[in-house]
Amino acid sequence: MTYRLLYFASLADAARRDTETLESAAVDPAALYAEVAARHGFVLARERLRVAVNGAIVGWSHALADGDEIVFLPPVSGG
């Protein structure tokens, strides 16, 4: 399936990009994070992150669909 990923903050720095279109066999965000973390050398453990699909927070076992926009959210630091 084809996914579009957006990266923010430390993940964007580590990936050296803020967007990426990816062909992947991953069927949920947990598998997809493992794949991109290995490729880009992300050091943030999945337990520290939240994940959003198409603009809404979802669980790590959410079923992904072709064309989904996925964002792995590092711990936030607004305010």
Place this chain on the structure above:
Amino acid sequence: MKRFALSDTAIDAAAEKAVLDHAAAGACAIFEGWVRNHNEGRAVLRLDYQAYAALADAEGEAILAEAMQRFALRAARSVHRTGSLAIGDMAVWVGVSADHRGAAFEACRWIIDEVKLRVPIWKREHYADGDSGWLHPDNTPVSAEQR
């Protein structure tokens, strides 16, 4: 009406406060978060805020809608900056109006705490020694766990 906004330009606190006006309100509480020149013992020159705008808008609106339910408020509003900020700039503004001061103080505190916890906004500090880095929610550097 929208209660939460991201802004890539300076926050106009007087204009924001005007939306809190209500004839039944006897109290108004406002919190302003400012950029300070130090963090964790390091001298800070400026900082950048980056937001995932679509989700930040939705989360911000949800927090303020929840505040209207949880507390006896007449109005609530919050604005958070994005982009590059200098020392002394206003990074975030929260304002509420209520019939009485108790609800106003409590709601204002609750809203800023929830914004800091939930809204997808990230802060990068630029230090006097030329270094820069992203921060965790407790203001410790992300880079510390990458060393």
